[in-house]
Amino acid sequence: MEKAPELLSSTPGKVSLDPEKAQEGLAQLVLTVIELLRELVERQAMRRVESGSLTDEETERLGEALYNLEEKMQEMKEYFGLTDEDLNIDLGPLGNLL
Template sequence: MTTIDVGEDGNARQGLLTLVIAVVELLVEALEREAIRRMESPDLTDEEVDRLGRQLASIEAELEQLKADEGIKEGVADLRNDLDGLVSDAIRQLEDDPTNVETGHAVLGGDDGGT
């Protein structure tokens, strides 16, 4: 089972910032996929496509600068890998016991707290 440790060095602020940036990066990736879908449709003008691309690039640049300023670039990458592992474990668990999905008792981490 994959575990996630966001404060292994005892620095709660850095661990929390690492987690927040990792989540924001995931959201930006989702926005990028949606932006690409819209750019490929005839709904946006060339100007809107250009503006959307610049805005996404600006967000990514700010995130990279923030990671560099806080010295957490590697921590964010490690956390993203841990999150990928956690999702893979959850998918594997659901594939191994499909009754969890059918009964609505899918549990991440193995313990549902008695519910």
């Protein structure tokens, strides 16, 4: 996947609210939400695998799906020129989002 031309040059952990850079901020925000959901799904899956409630075949399929999802997410981050830290929004006293 090609990289988006100079789409993002944001400060890590901060979503840009500059009206002229709305597209950049939006891409960052959407990917942040997707990453948050992906991590929640991953944690839930880990719990189920560790509790032994899945068969070997189910575990294999779930792991394969999560692998693909993680790869896709990596591609999206590269396309928009974002790093892991860009998606980790600082929530002040609550700590980081991810």
